[in-house]
Amino acid sequence: MPKEYLNPPDLFPSLQYGFSQIVSAPPGRTVYLSGQVGWDANEQIVGRGDLRAQTWQALRNVETALKAAGAELSDVVSMRIYIVQEQLPHSKAISDGLKAFFPESHAPTTTWIAVAGLANEEFLVEIEAVAVVN
Numbered sequence: 001m002p003k004e005y006l007n008p009p010d011l012f013p014s015l016q017y018g019f020s021q022i023v024s025a026p027p028g029r030t031v032y033l034s035g036q037v038g039w040d041a042n043e044q045i046v047g048r049g050d051l052r053a054q055t056w057q058a059l060r061n062v063e064t065a066l067k068a069a070g071a072e073l074s075d076v077v078s079m080r081i082y083i084v085q086e087q088l089p090h091s092k093a094i095s096d097g098l099k100a101f102f103p104e105s106h107a108p109t110t111t112w113i114a115v116a117g118l119a120n121e122e123f124l125v126e127i128e129a130v131a132v133v134n
Contacts, residue, residue: 001026002026002134003023003024003025003026003077003106003132003134004023004024004025005020005022005023005105005106005107006020006021006022006023006024007020007021007022008021008022014107015104015107016095017095017098018094018095018096018097018098018099018102018107018110019079019098019102019107019108019109019110020107020108020109021109022109023077023078023108023109025077025132025134026132026134028132028133028134029132029133030130030131030132030133031066031069031071031075031130031131031132031133032128032129032130033062033065033066033128033129033130033131034065034128035080035082035126035127035128036058036059036061036062036065036126036127036128036129037054037057037058037061037118037119037120037123037125037126037127038053038054038055038057038058038122038123038124038125039057039061040057045120045122045123048122049122049124050124051083051087051090051091051093051094051124051125052090052093052096052097054123054124054125055093055094055096055097055125055127056097056100058125058126058127059097059098059100059101059127062076062079062101062127062129063101065129066129066131069131069133070133071131071133073101073102073106074106075131075132075133075134076102076106076108076129076130076131077108077109077130077131077132078108078109078110078129078130079108079109079110079111079127079128079129079130080110080111080113080127080128081094081110081111081112081113081125081126081127081128082113082115082118082125082126082127082128083112083113083114083115083124083125084114084115084116084117084118084123084124084125085114085115085116087124087125088114091112094112094125098110108129
């Protein structure tokens with residue numbers, strides 16, 4: 001049984017923002033990722049002050065981490081996105097990233113959480129992911 005992506009009409013249409021309301025996954029190996037940020041492998045910030053650039057780097061890091069665990073983006077069923085409060089007016093950059101990395105047919109569930117700050121003052125966004133590999 002494959003993953004099932006559900007977006008019932010009685011809930012708001014979340015796919016326009018790049019995520020599904022519900023994902024049902026069959027039993028499989030579950031992969032949990034630590035929060036990924038706009039750092040490259042050398043701990044250099046990619047996109048200093050640029051939410052879009054940091055979101056894309058964080059999503060590339062999610063993809064890299066998944067590959068290391070034998071998973072891929074289509075295995076992601078749920079994400080938590082922490083966004084620095086002052087960046088909320090620019091959050092379309094996050095929606096754009098989600099839609100670029102996750103096709104509508106495999107859009108994971110996503111919760112966005114506004115925070116005062118992250119572990120490094122240069123971080124504007126941090127993305128955690130959970131994947132189920134069948």
